[in-house]
Amino acid sequence: MSAISSLIPARFLTIIAHLVIVITIFWTRENNVKACLPLEFTQEQYNSEDSKLVVALSVTxxxxxxxxxxxxxGVSMFNSSQGLLSTGGHASGTVALLFFLFERWECAIYWWILAFCSVLPAFVEILLLIAIFGLKKKPL
Incomplete structure (x- = not known):
């Protein structure tokens, strides 16, 4: 099995693993929001942090x-550069979100994880989609 053909299942599995962790954080959102707040907090503070986390998870x-x-x-399935970037980003995101979930990190850290592990691969994916479908020459 060549390196490029083994990158496709690795990429798929890391994307799905990252997705499962994000869904798990969505389900256990209450515990993560409480970890972001001081010991004594008001309902308004809770609602504010909860809405920030919901927005971050929705963007993800x-x-x-x-x-x-x-x-x-199929636009990026066989693109080895995007495959490597996506695999690395989502594997890093999976590990970082596991720490976020189990160590009860502050919610502000989620935005950093989102920026480096989800936005970067998705941005390159958007560029590839635009290059393939948007810049395609129309027949005369």
Whole structure:
């Protein structure tokens, strides 16, 4: 099995692992929001942190949708550069979010994980989608 053909299942598995962790954080959001707050907090503080985390998780899910569309459409499935970037980003995101979940990190750290591990691969995926579908020459 060549390196490029083994990158495809690795990329798929790391994307799915990252997605499962994000969904798990969505389900256990209450515990993560409480970890972001001081010991004594008001309902207003809780609602504010909860809405910030919901927005961050929703953005992450939207970026997953973009990346999975590009992957399953074949635009980036065989692109080794995007495959390596995506595999590295999502593997790092999976490990970082496991620490976020189990060590109860502050919610502000989630935005950094989102920026480096989800936005970067999705941005390159968007560029590839635009290059393939958007800049395609129309027949005369």
């Amino acid at each position: 899910l939207a970026l997953f949708a973009i990346e999975l569309v590009g992957f399953f459409s």
